[in-house]
Amino acid sequence: MIRKISIDDLKPGMEVVKLSSEMWEHMPHLYARPGVIQSQEQVARLKEEGYRQVFVQIPGENKGLTDEQRLDQLIADRDAIPPYKEREPFARAMRSTNVTYESAMSCAMRIVNDAKLGRKMDYQAAVDTASAIVDCAIRNPDTLVCLSKLSAFDDYTYTHSINVAAIAVVFGEYIGMTREELVDLGMAGMMHDLGKTSVDQRIVNKPAKLTADEFAEMRKHPAYGVALLKASRDIPQRVLEAIRLHHEKYNGSGYPGGLTRKDIPAFARIICLADIYDALTSNRCYRDAILPNKALGIMYGMREQEFDPLEIQLFIKCLGIFPSGSLVQLNTGDYAVVRESNPGKPLSPRIRVILNKSMHPVRARDVDLAQAAEPGEPALEIIECADPGVYKKNLLSHMTVN
Numbered sequence: 409m410i411r412k413i414s415i416d417d418l419k420p421g422m423e424v425v426k427l428s429s430e431m432w433e434h435m436p437h438l439y440a441r442p443g444v445i446q447s448q449e450q451v452a453r454l455k456e457e458g459y460r461q462v463f464v465q466i467p468g469e470n471k472g473l474t475d476e477q478r479l480d481q482l483i484a485d486r487d488a489i490p491p492y493k494e495r496e497p498f499a500r501a502m503r504s505t506n507v508t509y510e511s512a513m514s515c516a517m518r519i520v521n522d523a524k525l526g527r528k529m530d531y532q533a534a535v536d537t538a539s540a541i542v543d544c545a546i547r548n549p550d551t552l553v554c555l556s557k558l559s560a561f562d563d564y565t566y567t568h569s570i571n572v573a574a575i576a577v578v579f580g581e582y583i584g585m586t587r588e589e590l591v592d593l594g595m596a597g598m599m600h601d602l603g604k605t606s607v608d609q610r611i612v613n614k615p616a617k618l619t620a621d622e623f624a625e626m627r628k629h630p631a632y633g634v635a636l637l638k639a640s641r642d643i644p645q646r647v648l649e650a651i652r653l654h655h656e657k658y659n660g661s662g663y664p665g666g667l668t669r670k671d672i673p674a675f676a677r678i679i680c681l682a683d684i685y686d687a688l689t690s691n692r693c694y695r696d697a698i699l700p701n702k703a704l705g706i707m708y709g710m711r712e713q714e715f716d717p718l719e720i721q722l723f724i725k726c727l728g729i730f731p732s733g734s735l736v737q738l739n740t741g742d743y744a745v746v747r748e749s750n751p752g753k754p755l756s757p758r759i760r761v762i763l764n765k766s767m768h769p770v771r772a773r774d775v776d777l778a779q780a781a782e783p784g785e786p787a788l789e790i791i792e793c794a795d796p797g798v799y800k801k802n803l804l805s806h807m808t809v810n
């Protein structure tokens with residue numbers, strides 16, 4: 409656990425943690441050179457130099473907490489301390505995430521087909537896929553956020569399961585889950601709707617409102633999913649619980665149990681966030697996709713009903729107000745694609761300007777909106793998200809080249 413303490417409480421042996429440089433702007437008297445404090449003299453010197461606060465790693469503070477309490481603690485602490493994380497350059501990380509996405513899609517197809525044919529799931533293939541998704545999130549989480557919207561695959565059954573895994577893992581990584589937890593979370597994302605294979609496909613694919621009976625059948629899909637997976641004895645309990653409870657809601661209005669926040673495990677709450685975000689931002693047979701920033705706005709409006717207010721705020725901070733992969737219009741009228749978020753500056757991501765105001769291609773130009781404009785250049789800002797429409801394929805090409 410990382411804690412902010414007064415420099416007066418700093419002692420030899422304590423480990424100072426590295427933080428994002430944005431923290432220094434807000435806390436000029438923060439000492440943040442990483443490493444173990446060697447002596448009382450070093451502490452005295454830091455005091456003399458005017459430092460007043462420091463973030464330190466407190467070992468063993470989590471001892472005695474259950475996994476569930478520890479995850480709650482991570483969520484509660486996440487907002488205060490954005491730890492510094494080294495990321496792989498975006499374009500390079502995008503190329504490997506692209507490869508992972510393609511093989512993850514094949515894995516999702518195999519899992520669904522095995523379930524439909526009553527065959528036992530290839531458990532190791534699912535673990536390997538979830539693990540590869542976790543690797544992508546550690547290398548550069550924006551690449552997963554981006555591909556969840558720009559991948560060339562368009563069969564919702566499969567894309568949705570991989571997107572939910574990807575978005576859930578990105579959020580889990582953001583709050584500081586362990587690698588083991590992230591892999592299980594990815595598995596839960598991949599398989600959260602597997603039970604829909606046991607529901608009459610005319611109900612699953614019905615483009616109109618479901619009747620009461622049809623809806624009652626649809627509500628059984630979490631239980632059907634768990635039943636399908638029970639044959640695989642290796643599946644961790646927290647994965648099964650997340651699948652069973654991913655439609656429970658903060659205020660108790662969900663199903664199957666009508667549980668409230670305190671009784672819904674963190675894994676299920678995170679899958680629920682990722683599930684609704686991807687459902688809103690995907691094209692469905694009955695409506696067009698909602699733009700990512702609008703979807704996040706809608707989800708924020710659902711706080712205290714569907715979602716824990718703190719968790720939906722963190723989710724928005726994690727993805728950015730303008731998530732990677734979004735097409736945005738600038739104050740100059742030009743259009744740009746969002747490549748990477750800037751931690752701590754959700755309105756100012758790194759973008760690539762690609763179209764003029766008439767939507768004609770221009771020579772691509774990279775701009776970090778968090779940096780001041782060059783002398784003589786206009787200060788750029790994002791006015792709104794735009795519908796990429798026919799440009800969607802074109803956007804992806806701008807993600808994998810430097």
Ligand SMILES: [Fe+2]
Pocket residue numbers: 600601629654655
């Ligand atoms: Fe579901």
